[in-house]
Amino acid sequence: xxxxxxxxxxxxxxxxxxxxxxxxxxxxxxxxxxxxxxxxxxxxxxxxxxxxxxxxxxxxxxxxxxxxxxxxxxxxxxxxxxxxxxxxxxxxxxxxxxxxxxxxxxxxxxxxxxxxxxxxxxxxxxxxxxxxxxxxxxxxxxxxxxxxxxxxxxxxxxxxxxxxxxxxxxxxxxxxxxxxxxxxxxxxxxxxxxxxxxxxxxxxxxxxxxxxxxxxxxxxxxxxxxxxxxxxxxxxxxxxxxxxxxxxxxxxxxxxxxxxxxxxxxxxxxxxxxxxxxxxxxxxxxxxxxxxxxxxxxxxxxxxxxxxxxxxxxxxxxxxxxxxxxxxxxxxxxxxxxxxxxxxxxxxxxxxxxxxxxxxxxxxxxxxxxxxxxxxxxxxxxxxxxxxxxxxxxxxxxxxxxxxxxxxxxxxxxxxxxxxxxxxxxxxxxxxxxxxxxxxxxxxxxxxxxxxxxxxxxxxxxxxxxxxxxxxxxxxxxxxxxxxxxxxxxxxxxxxxxxxxxxxxxxxxxxxxxxxxxxxxxxxxxxxxxxxxxxxxxxxxxxxxxxxxxxxxxxxxxxxxxxxxxxxxxxxxxxxxxxxxxxxxxxxxxxxxxxxxxxxxxxxxxxxxxxxxxxxxxxxxxxxxxxxxxxxxxxxxxxxxxxxxxxxxxxxxxxxxxxxxxxxxxxxxxxxxxxxxxxxxxxxxxxxxxxxxxxxxxxxxxxxxxxxxxxxxxxxxxxxxxxxxxxxxxxxxxxxxxxxxxxxxxxxxxxxxxxx
Amino acid sequence: xxxxxxxxxxxxxxxxxxxxxxxxxxxxxxxxxxxxxxxxxxxxxxxxxxxxxxxxxxxxxxxxxxxxxxxxxxxxxxxxxxxxxxxxxxxxxxxxxxxxxxxxxxxxxxxxxxxxxxxxxxxxxxx
Numbered sequence: 001x002x003x004x005x006x007x008x009x010x011x012x013x014x015x016x017x018x019x020x021x022x023x024x025x026x027x028x029x030x031x032x033x034x035x036x037x038x039x040x041x042x043x044x045x046x047x048x049x050x051x052x053x054x055x056x057x058x059x060x061x062x063x064x065x066x067x068x069x070x071x072x073x074x075x076x077x078x079x080x081x082x083x084x085x086x087x088x089x090x091x092x093x094x095x096x097x098x099x100x101x102x103x104x105x106x107x108x109x110x111x112x113x114x115x116x117x118x119x120x121x122x123x124x125x126x127x128x129x130x131x132x133x134x135x136x137x138x139x140x141x142x143x144x145x146x147x148x149x150x151x152x153x154x155x156x157x158x159x160x161x162x163x164x165x166x167x168x169x170x171x172x173x174x175x176x177x178x179x180x181x182x183x184x185x186x187x188x189x190x191x192x193x194x195x196x197x198x199x200x201x202x203x204x205x206x207x208x209x210x211x212x213x214x215x216x217x218x219x220x221x222x223x224x225x226x227x228x229x230x231x232x233x234x235x236x237x238x239x240x241x242x243x244x245x246x247x248x249x250x251x252x253x254x255x256x257x258x259x260x261x262x263x264x265x266x267x268x269x270x271x272x273x274x275x276x277x278x279x280x281x282x283x284x285x286x287x288x289x290x291x292x293x294x295x296x297x298x299x300x301x302x303x304x305x306x307x308x309x310x311x312x313x314x315x316x317x318x319x320x321x322x323x324x325x326x327x328x329x330x331x332x333x334x335x336x337x338x339x340x341x342x343x344x345x346x347x348x349x350x351x352x353x354x355x356x357x358x359x360x361x362x363x364x365x366x367x368x369x370x371x372x373x374x375x376x377x378x379x380x381x382x383x384x385x386x387x388x389x390x391x392x393x394x395x396x397x398x399x400x401x402x403x404x405x406x407x408x409x410x411x412x413x414x415x416x417x418x419x420x421x422x423x424x425x426x427x428x429x430x431x432x433x434x435x436x437x438x439x440x441x442x443x444x445x446x447x448x449x450x451x452x453x454x455x456x457x458x459x460x461x462x463x464x465x466x467x468x469x470x471x472x473x474x475x476x477x478x479x480x481x482x483x484x485x486x487x488x489x490x491x492x493x494x495x496x497x498x499x500x501x502x503x504x505x506x507x508x509x510x511x512x513x514x515x516x517x518x519x520x521x522x523x524x525x526x527x528x529x530x531x532x533x534x535x536x537x538x539x540x541x542x543x544x545x546x547x548x549x550x551x552x553x554x555x556x557x558x559x560x561x562x563x564x565x566x567x568x569x570x571x572x573x574x575x576x577x578x579x580x581x582x583x584x585x586x587x588x589x590x591x592x593x594x595x596x597x598x599x600x601x602x603x604x605x606x607x608x609x610x611x612x613x614x615x616x617x618x619x620x621x622x623x624x625x626x627x628x629x630x631x632x633x634x635x636x637x638x639x640x641x642x643x644x645x646x647x648x649x650x651x652x653x654x655x656x657x658x659x660x661x662x663x664x665x666x667x668x669x670x671x672x673x674x675x676x677x678x679x680x681x682x683x684x685x686x687x688x689x690x691x692x693x694x695x696x697x698x699x700x701x702x703x704x705x706x707x708x709x710x711x712x713x714x715x716x717x718x719x720x721x722x723x724x725x726x727x728x729x730x731x732x733x734x735x736x737x738x739x740x741x742x743x744x745x746x747x748x749x750x751x752x753x754x755x756x
Numbered sequence: 757x758x759x760x761x762x763x764x765x766x767x768x769x770x771x772x773x774x775x776x777x778x779x780x781x782x783x784x785x786x787x788x789x790x791x792x793x794x795x796x797x798x799x800x801x802x803x804x805x806x807x808x809x810x811x812x813x814x815x816x817x818x819x820x821x822x823x824x825x826x827x828x829x830x831x832x833x834x835x836x837x838x839x840x841x842x843x844x845x846x847x848x849x850x851x852x853x854x855x856x857x858x859x860x861x862x863x864x865x866x867x868x869x870x871x872x873x874x875x876x877x878x879x880x881x882x883x
Contacts, residue, residue, distance in 0.1 A: 040807075047786070
């Protein structure tokens with residue numbers, strides 16, 4: 001008892017038994033699968049269905065009540081199962097041979113060729129080759145995937161510096177060539193339907209029956225790792241957008257592997273190959289052969305057909321002589337036909353090369369971009385604790401977040417999304433994601449522009465206030481400028497978990513309500529009278545001069561002069577309300593001629609800033625006229641003010657030096673330094689030469705002299721002791737015994753010269 | 757085994773040639789083509805024929821029209837286009853040329869190697 005159902009099959013109502021219907025359905029489905037790669041699949045299926053319906057109709061007209069299993073199977077037999085179709089092909093070939101060749105002699109020949117039992121041996125494969133078919137033949141002989149042989153061969157060639165090529169040529173010459181049928185069901189192909197670069201990853205995935213993204217991810221790993229490390233390097237350490245990922249170790253291996261596979265693996269063009277690629281054998285393979293050739297090649301094939309058959313015919317004719325055929329005569333048609341194979345290899349190498357170059361360029365650009373973005377984010381994040389002092393008002397805060405998230409983070413996220421989608425092979429037709437990212441980034445741009453505009457408006461003008469600090473003149477005729485070790489008890493240096501003790505920051509501390517700035521500069525100039533003077537300038541930027549001036553006035557920086565020591569605070573505090581507007585303090589110390597000044601090393605902790613004299617923006621103050629020519633000084637050195645400017649106390653006595661010539665010869669570490677010059681007072685040449693001397697030899701001279709002085713001091717001391725002990729009298733001046741070097745560290749060029 | 761590839765290539769060209777030569781004589785219904793080829797001792801399954809016809813049609817070699825049939829829905833009747841005819845002529849010329857060449861070469865071979873080595877294969881042809 002079987003259930004009968006009525007189906008509408010190609011416009012006909014067919015009563016059919018349910019099991020028969022299932023068979024029919026399965027059959028049509030199998031055909032649909034086999035013709036999957038055929039262009040006119042639907043039409044073919046439609047035609048076949050139509051024909052089946054017609055046959056059923058005929059069956060019913062003959063008196064059957066319904067379509068049974070037997071009927072369906074009969075119809076299927078007449079149409080042909082996928083498995084039958086291969087058989088049909090072979091039969092057809094045989095039939096063709098007998099039907100069309102007319103006289104039987106030639107068919108004998110063909111037949112003998114067909115059925116000849118060949119001993120399995122290593123031939124060159126005629127039909128499965130990249131160059132000469134050596135690898136293909138070996139694979140056939142060993143019954144393994146030709147791709148494996150090719151890969152091994154490629155490795156031998158690459159690793160063995162060309163020995164592989166030599167071997168190949170030898171085998172090419174030695175081995176006879178045969179048309180060999182593929183005996184490996186599953187083969188490694190490149191998949192042209194699903195590829196990013198060469199389709200290697202997706203082919204590998206098809207071979208191992210895994211998802212495409214897995215091999216893709218593996219191949220992309222060095223890229224990703226390289227990218228990440230590079231990003232981190234760029235953002236936080238140093239900028240080095242190099243293709244390290246390609247050149248180094250594991251990454252390099254994968255890269256080369258990919259290139260080798262790209263060259264070695266054939267592309268799965270035909271349906272058979274595509275099925276082989278997936279290892280789908282069953283009987284699909286047979287029908288796929290009928291579907292093999294694509295439509296576009298129909299005409300070309302017909303034209304080629306003649307030539308190909310001719311070639312075959314010639315080969316049949318000379319079958320007996322096959323083994324003695326010379327390599328050269330055979331190479332000609334092979335060369336022509338394998339032009340694609342060799343061309344492919346060269347093409348891939350070129351492609352790989354250009355891809356490599358383009359990849360490096362693209363990667364460098366990408367890394368630069370990522371570096372900027374990540375650096376920007378890092379920088380932006382580091383600004384966050386700072387923003388309370390920098391930003392003014394609600395909107396600037398909004399724009400800061402807009403910049404950070406929309407302008408900097410969105411492209412990074414978009415890039416990552418794109419990469420992941422590319423690797424996972426997700427492709428969507430709609431571009432909503434792109435639009436969303438684009439819109440967000442546009443908003444980010446707006447934020448950047450508004451933020452920069454707003455902040456720079458707040459820094460538009462610079463203004464300052466000047467005050468004179470009244471002091472008692474130091475009694476010792478010497479002033480020491482020092483910085484208070486700590487005049488403020490200060491907490492919160494690790495606010496936000498960041499160590500703010502940065503050398504290159506314009507501030508040395510930050511917490512919730514105070515920003516400690518150390519933009520302080522000390523200038524030394526010549527006093528017009530015989531007194532020390534100290535002036536203090538406070539600068540600030542602001543939206544307008546008034547605001548800037550008000551902010552400058554708010555700076556609380558009070559130097560204290562006690563005895564002869566001028567103690568400067570470590571910095572000055574900016575409260576949250578005052579905002580950071582690049583406040584600066586300039587201390588100008590006027591030193592009278594003949595008096596001394598020393599600045600301790602602690603001053604170097606200040607963040608030096610440029611006074612920016614030349615860019616005053618119309619703002620003119622008295623100070624910059626007067627103190628333009630302030631003198632350079634080094635911390636921790638004692639200076640004396642001379643009519644010509646500030647001079648080091650421990651250096652040459654310029655009053656004498658500048659009147660005469662000097663000649664230096666210093667031997668130091670085996671290197672002779674000779675310098676000769678002439679000092680002319682109030683002359684440009686003097687200035688120049690002096691400066692040159694200062695810059696180039698000063699330090700070495702200084703060091704040398706110090707050392708010698710030390711030696712001499714000790715010698716003198718010894719001599720003094722000797723004198724004291726030997727003569728028991730101190731009437732002789734110790735300094736006249738030896739060369740006249742002053743113990744205080746001052747000495748004249750005369751003595752200096754006499755020493756050499 | 758190793759001849760398979762060659763055979764399939766030969767057969768494909770020949771198959772198209774045969775189909776075209778049948779259709780050239782007049783409009784043809786696929787099952788009629790199958791019948792005719794069967795009669796000529798050239799078996800072809802409809803499952804092989806339909807894809808071929810579709811391909812030829814898509815390549816503008818063939819065209820079809822729907823012919824009403826008394827037994828149900830209309831049937832597709834195929835006929836040759838101008839292009840198809842030219843294609844057929846080319847194939848025909850190639851075939852004649854080839855048949856001559858193959859026959860000549862094969863018979864020469866026969867003379868050279870003698871028929872002794874091939875006689876045992878003869879029965880398989882006639883199967």
